[in-house]
Amino acid sequence: MTKPRVLISDKMDPNAAKIFAERGCDVDVITGETPEQLIARIGDYDGLAIRSSTRVTKEILDAAPNLKVIGRAGIGVDNVDIPAASAQGVVVMNTPFGNSITTAEHAIAMIFALARQIPEANAQTQAGLWPKNGFMGVEVTGKTLGLIGAGNIGSIVASRALGLKMKVVAFDPFLTEERAIEMGVEKADLDTLLAKADFITLHTPLTDQTRNILSRENLAKTKKGVRIVNCARGGLIDEAALKDALDSGQVAGAALDVFQTEPAKESPLFGTPNFICTPHLGASTTEAQVNVALQVAEQMADYLVNGGVTNALNMPSLSAEEAPKLKPYMALAENLGSLMGQLTTGTIPRISIHTEGAAAELNAKPIVAAVLAGFLRTQSDTVNMVNAPFLAKERGIEVREVKTEKAGDYHTLVRVSVKTDAGERSVAGTLFGNASPRLVEIFGIGIEADLDGHMMYIVNEDAPGFIGRIGTLLGENGINIGTFHLGRREAGGEAILLLSLDSALPADVLEKAKALPGVKRAMRLAF
């Protein structure tokens, strides 16, 4: 058997290459290449091990017919086009915990650096100025830390901040009261956090919901003199608005480890008083880098050599016997969970997974795990089939399984229902030819569609002319519609439109769609 070939394309602890070799893989370490160089090289490889510098785009995947697995030595996978990788059958895995402590410690270091202006004081002292009177700091003891995102890293930051005698107020729509009490933090909505916090620290992934969470408008709602730390992802803060807020004194200090565009070699923020930054060093400690390198190499080698799957973000774990029958159901279940996750917001106390007809005869556990993974992955990059049920429990989500062996309108059906403030809402799908997943219902409205790639979802008033208007808007913006699906409650009532698009829907076009007459809701979806 030929040995699997692995490319390590970002700087990684040497332990990774060592493990790959020990586990029977041929490994090359070639870092710092341009996308064009990577495209020219990637065709030969079965595995690609990365950190945040390599962007794995559809173009790179298109040039990688042999690629089976992408391993992220770290947490965030926003640099990987996961829908494109999934479409190509490439497993994407990360190492969800190996660098969390290190990153939390960087955020705490940033808090102190801001509180005592350490970088500038250091620079002026070494320049011979002995600026003893120029640097009046603030204590952190007794101050309020606003935590946006209370997942793995956020909760470590909270525990450290509590140890420093800070009060912690957390905003995370998926944080339950019980978990907040366990963490010793006060659960709050975003506006309350913005109004109360003396320091704000961000620990969410970059998603459509979190992009620009510290927008110009939200920065204006902060307590005057707030200090802000971002060691999560660029794009969570409006950088131009942050610059203005620092200039006006609304924000007394800001520390960024991450930027909207990286590498950030220039920025209007550079040189602004009370602004400090590091070049995406959150995960850069010896300990964290050894952790993630060992873990990613073990996981990838396991998959390439034995077919074992750990911490995969886009693939279910299955036994060899169950696999062929369950596989299409897993895809259906994951898509339905993801659809539900994308369509609902806020705390969800209950998810019910109902299998009917042929689906009810199967082992429900992987189907339930796939629904939960699809649902929770819209909130966190670190969810997979293995940890989704635990995460759901931790988030206080009650999970119900219901089986009806007698078939209804479809010979086999999976229905996902969630309890929301607005009542119970459900989506359902079936398998065509026992193989192809198909959506058949959204929120009580019958609609048949494949859930695949980039999509757009619209709820509108059923009235003549609407379909023409949306088609014209997308056409004028160069967006090609792949498939077009319609459903409605009754003639002239509420209608839904589900479009598959050949490219991602830009934010400005989405805003224009929302402004079309008759549109009640418009959003982009991705599978």
Ligand SMILES: NC(=O)C1=CN([C@@H]2O[C@H](COP(=O)(O)OP(=O)(O)OC[C@H]3O[C@@H](n4cnc5c(N)ncnc54)[C@H](O)[C@@H]3O)[C@@H](O)[C@H]2O)C=CC1
């Ligand atoms: N600077 C660096 O070098 C590093 C950065 N990171 C980044 O840190 C971030 C957090 O990582 P983890 O804590 O491990 O992830 P996690 O998945 O454990 O936690 C993320 C939390 O954000 C919450 N969240 C999701 N949507 C939200 C919203 N709209 N508003 C508020 N909260 C929301 C989730 O419920 C979850 O609790 C990720 O973006 C990751 O990529 C991670 C490691 C190193």
Ligand SMILES: O=C(O)C(=O)COP(=O)(O)O
């Ligand atoms: O793990 C993450 O999400 C990180 O952002 C760390 O990035 P890095 O591996 O240091 O390029």
